[in-house]
Every structure is written in C-alpha cells, then in structure tokens.
Amino acid sequence: MSTERLPWVSEDPASLRLFELAQKVAPTATTLLIVGESGTGKDHLARLVHEIGPRRDAPYLKIDCASLPPHLVESELFGHERGSFTGAVERKLGRLEMGGAGTIVLDEVAALSPEAQGKMLRVLQERSFERLGGTETLHITARIIALTNVDLPAAVKNGTFREDLYFRLNVLTLAVPALRERRADILPLAQHLLNIVRVVHGRGQAQLSEASRRMLLAYAWPGNIRELRNALERAIVFSRGSTMATEGVAAEGGENILEPRDFPENIRAAAGGAAHYGAELLSLEEIERNAIAATLDATRYQITRSSKILGISRKTLLEKRKKYGLK
Ligand SMILES: Nc1ncnc2c1ncn2[C@@H]1O[C@H](COP(=O)(O)OP(=O)(O)O)[C@@H](O)[C@H]1O
Ligand SMILES: [Mg+2]
Known part of the structure; x- marks a missing residue:
C-alpha cells in the first residue's frame, strides 16, 4: 500500500470534482483541512494528495489525536527531551521533526487537548516549536493536513476548539461527501x-x-x-x-x-x-x-x-x- 500508486475510484461528479481539487492543491504547501463523515475516505484523500504531489518521496506521517492520551499526542508530535516527564528515559524525535519535507497528518484534529492546540497554532503561524522539556527552537517544512469528522465551527462555538487554530487550518478545505451523496x-x-x-x-x-x-x-x-x-x-x-x-x-x-x-x-x-x-x-x-x-x-x-x-x-x-x- 505504501509504495504502489493509490487508486482513487471516482465516477460520480462529486468525487471527480474532489479529485480535481486534490490535483490542484497537491503541488502547493498550503495547510489542508479534510472534512467528512467517518469512512468516507479522508485518510485515503490525504495520502493521495501526498502521493501525487512533489512530496511523494518524503515521509508521510500520521498521528491519531483521538486514540492517545494528551501528553503522548504531544510527545508524538513535538518529541521530548530526556527526563521531560516520567518515562521519558531518552530523547525522542517527534513527527514534526521527522516529517522533513513530507506530509504530517493530524487525524481527528478536534481531539487535540487545549495545550496541544496552542502549540499547533504556533507551528502553523511560525512553523516552529520545541521538543517537550526542550529549549532549542526547531523549524518545520512538512505540510500539515488535518482530518476531522467533527463539525469544527460547532466545536469552536461550544469552546472545545480554538477559533484561531480553526482559521489557520481552514485555509483550504476539502469536503469528502458521504457515499449516499455520490x-x-x-x-x-x-x-x-x-x-x-x-x-x-x-x-x-x-x-x-x-x-x-x-x-x-x-x-x-x-x-x-x-x-x-x-x-x-x-x-x-x-x-x-x-x-x-x-x-x-x-x-x-x-x-x-x-x-x-x-x-x-x-x-x-x-x-x-x-x-x-x-x-x-x-x-x-x-x-x-x-x-x-x-x-x-x-x-x-x-x-x-x-x-x-x-x-x-x-x-x-x-x-x-x-x-x-x-x-
Ligand atoms: N476514492 C476511493 N477509492 C478507493 N478506495 C477508497 C476511496 N475512498 C476511500 N477508500 C477506502 O475506503 C476505506 C475508508 O477510507 P478512510 O480514508 O479510512 O476513511 P476515513 O478516514 O474518512 O474514515 C479505506 O479502505 C480506503 O482505502
Ligand atoms: Mg480515518
């Protein structure tokens, strides 16, 4: 799956349009937000954007923000220095650091903790961050793609998602239609x-x-x-x-x-x-x-x-x- 070209099956006008959009955004470095119900193909589309664009030979790293406890999500994203928390026995590089000129996918982005949301905002604004417990400022060149099946504007309204982060993510949004809509x-x-x-x-x-x-x-x-x-x-x-x-x-x-x-x-x-x-x-x-x-x-x-x-x-x-x- 990781090396062969990803098939994007699309016959419906709705999914054909989406494929055209994917082809337009793939060569750019713009942050992408991919929204759609569970099982519609958000992961699949993120991968496709990576593989048809100039980043295809660089890493494609995905992190599931919903399945890990918050401090592990941060450690996976930003990395940590030795001793930064109990169990951090040695330095660990985060996905942002390992992503190089590739693509970093934040799956279920609405599940990010308030702290991680704040740090991601800075990553998107300044393209920089520090490892947990670290002082050295690191810079990222990878493209960020966020995925969600949650209504983010609603999450902003009820206070669980930062509005400024939403605006940073919502630069270019690809909406994957439900299967019954295509x-x-x-x-x-x-x-x-x-x-x-x-x-x-x-x-x-x-x-x-x-x-x-x-x-x-x-x-x-x-x-x-x-x-x-x-x-x-x-x-x-x-x-x-x-x-x-x-x-x-x-x-x-x-x-x-x-x-x-x-x-x-x-x-x-x-x-x-x-x-x-x-x-x-x-x-x-x-x-x-x-x-x-x-x-x-x-x-x-x-x-x-x-x-x-x-x-x-x-x-x-x-x-x-x-x-x-x-x-
Ligand atoms: N356009 C497509 N062509 C072929 N397979 C697809 C397409 N879209 C989704 N799939 C497949 O459907 C399944 C669900 O897609 P996935 O990207 O995991 O959904 P989501 O992340 O939205 O929950 C996966 O097995 C994926 O490979
Ligand atoms: Mg998924």
Whole structure:
C-alpha cells in the first residue's frame, strides 16, 4: 500500500470534482483541512494528495489525536527531551521533526487537548516549536493536513476548539461527501473493494450478482466506504457457507456469486429484503423507505442524527417515518 500508486475510484461528479481539487492543491504547501463523515475516505484523500504531489518521496506521517492520551499526542508530535516527564528515559524525535519535507497528518484534529492546540497554532503561524522539556527552537517544512469528522465551527462555538487554530487550518478545505451523496461511486467502489477482499480471502473468482448490485445501490451506507468494504468481506465469508449448507455448490452459479442473502441483515432489510431482488426493481418510494429504515436502525433511532445523515429536516423525517409506518 505504501509504495504502489493509490487508486482513487471516482465516477460520480462529486468525487471527480474532489479529485480535481486534490490535483490542484497537491503541488502547493498550503495547510489542508479534510472534512467528512467517518469512512468516507479522508485518510485515503490525504495520502493521495501526498502521493501525487512533489512530496511523494518524503515521509508521510500520521498521528491519531483521538486514540492517545494528551501528553503522548504531544510527545508524538513535538518529541521530548530526556527526563521531560516520567518515562521519558531518552530523547525522542517527534513527527514534526521527522516529517522533513513530507506530509504530517493530524487525524481527528478536534481531539487535540487545549495545550496541544496552542502549540499547533504556533507551528502553523511560525512553523516552529520545541521538543517537550526542550529549549532549542526547531523549524518545520512538512505540510500539515488535518482530518476531522467533527463539525469544527460547532466545536469552536461550544469552546472545545480554538477559533484561531480553526482559521489557520481552514485555509483550504476539502469536503469528502458521504457515499449516499455520490451514488454513482457505489458500484465502481464495490467492484474495486471486492477485487481487494476476494484476493485476501483466497476467493479470486467471487462476483456480485445483479440482485446484489441493486441492493448495494439502494442502501444508504451510513458507515460509508468502510461499511461497504466490511459488507463485501462478510459476503465473501458467508457465501461459501450458505451455498454449501443450503443449496449445494452448483446452485445459482455456485459459491462464487455473492447473493443478497450473503450480506448483513441490516443492508438486506434496508434495501427491501432479499425477496425483492429476484427480477423486480424497486420504486423510488421503496428505496426511500429502505434508506430511512436503515438509517434509523444504524443510529439507534436518534432522529436528529438520522435527519442529518439523510439530509432532510427532523420534521420531514418524522413525517416520512409516519407515512411509511416505521417504528
Ligand atoms: N476514492 C476511493 N477509492 C478507493 N478506495 C477508497 C476511496 N475512498 C476511500 N477508500 C477506502 O475506503 C476505506 C475508508 O477510507 P478512510 O480514508 O479510512 O476513511 P476515513 O478516514 O474518512 O474514515 C479505506 O479502505 C480506503 O482505502
Ligand atoms: Mg480515518
């Protein structure tokens, strides 16, 4: 993955536009902010920007600001001098120092502690910092790319994110649309991911049936591309068991055809149930009903969240829920 060229699957006008933007910003040194729901491809896009730009041969270093305790995040970013805190037994270089002329990615940037936010502000303003416990001022040439699935303006409003840091990060923002907002990408991405996971599982011949394709197209994908990948992986695993156990290997082209029944229940249910996928196509109303049911199910019936995901108002969601007799 680290050396081969990164494929950016995009057929939808929305993702094609994003790819064009990525090509425009890749040669520049400008700080980037990449926003989008979880699983939409923020990491993937950051990596792409790195690899198609002049920094491709320099380091690409990512730090997940949400998964480490705050003092470790700082130590990972800025490095530390020996004895700067308990356990700092020797000098350690931080990512900013090791990044050289490469790219440094701050994943889940909204999770940075107030102290780290202050230090990052200075990095962005002056391109300089010190190691924890150090006095020597170091300078960075790496490009910074921050990723977030959090609404940063809202975080600024409620006081958890510094406004000045937000302005520094928000110079150039790339918004990665949710998968349901670029439906023309669903099948090309499914095929691309299937090509990967079927090899991983030693099932190089696995293919989607026509009914499965229709089902994937009808689903709302609240977990975006990551959910699509997981669903395909599950289908590959289950297709073997289900065909052999219930119908014999020869049935319907055998275990290499992935049918709707091989996919997770919530996807099948949301897309109308496996029964609909014989020859029958779905009406727009059915697709809408299924998308709403799946989203409600995935958010555990949180109305506000569901309405945001579906891109409709709370009021409309409640009306449609009633109309379709959903619980
Ligand atoms: N345009 C794309 N083409 C091919 N694969 C993609 C694309 N966008 C995302 N992916 C894949 O989808 C998965 C989720 O993407 P990721 O970048 O981890 O999402 P995020 O960081 O937004 O949660 C990864 O396996 C990634 O490689
Ligand atoms: Mg990510």
